[in-house]
Amino acid sequence: MTGYDALAEVYEWLISDVKLAPADFAASFADVLDLLPAEAHVLDCSCGTGQLAVGLAGLGLRVVATDASEAMVRRTAELSGEFGASVRTVRADWEELPGHFDDFTFDAVFCVGNSLHHAVGARGRVAALESMSRLLRRGGHLVLTSRTWELVRARGSRLDIGDRIVRRNGRDAVVVYRWEIAPRWEEEHHIEIAIAEVEAAGSVLVRSELLSCWPYRYDELEAELRRVGLRVETSTFDPEAENYTVVASKVQTAG
Incomplete structure (x- = not known):
């Protein structure tokens, strides 16, 4: 896990x-x-x-x-x-x-x-x-x-950048997914998820994590x-x- x-x-x-x-x-x-x-x-x-x-x-x-x-x-x-x-x-x-x-x-x-x-x-x-x-x-x-997962694998490795700003608790962020699709179903795949938060001063704070998955x-x-x-x-x-x-x-x- x-x-x-x-x-x-x-x-x-x-x-x-x-x-x-x-x-x-x-x-x-x-x-x-x-x-x-x-x-x-x-x-x-x-x-x-x-x-x-x-x-x-x-x-x-x-x-x-x-x-x-x-x-x-x-x-x-x-x-x-x-x-x-x-x-x-x-x-x-x-x-x-x-x-x-x-x-x-x-x-x-x-x-x-x-x-x-x-x-x-x-x-x-x-x-x-x-x-x-x-x-x-x-x-x-x-x-x-x-x-x-049939759809996810068909789309292959890619970068998905959210097309809108998401507001939570008065704060704004864009969500980004990076997919690493392995050649075979039974192999370990990866999803990197990043939350790019736009701070009040205009700077961007990014938190991300690389997650393993098996489709x-x-x-x-x-x-x-x-x-x-x-x-x-x-x-x-x-x-x-x-x-x-x-x-x-x-x-x-x-x-």
Whole structure:
């Protein structure tokens, strides 16, 4: 897993306007939330700066937020305090989750924000999904969002410079992505993300981080979900769309 420690302090510039407010981020998953019992126990296992976790807690759910980055976990705790939300925060990567929680603990697990590609290759991805599946109660739901890597790879290595200034907390910045696309799917790829903040005096402060990622095809993801005991219930996958959401349920077993 990669850290996001350098980007944690400016991560809000990477969150879309429609998901910046915690209540709005949680509302974007209304269809899934309608399936959960009252006061459901929910895990956000790639919590970032906490917008989703805090939004879910605001709906009365019992929320645990984890992330591999200590800085992200700290920012989630700060946001929880700002909103007076009850969110338990734990620093843990996906494979460490079973060491912190019992099997069958959660009614829903969220792995959103295009995070799964940071798992190291197919083996690491399956291990991450296996950890999430173990923690779900039978019939519980995994909610996962992903980039459409088929599109990303087709575009090749490139530099994407934001075409507009983004304002966050009274400050302006431009977001830049630099993509390093490896020749083969199974090889390590890189994304360098830079936040170029325009300061009041006109100078520009740049914060950046080089992140490793291992892409996957949609059909590979479906097969891996089945392998760890999860059945895809709904999917928004479209080969021409930038992102998609998958909702999978824990397969009922005897016992």
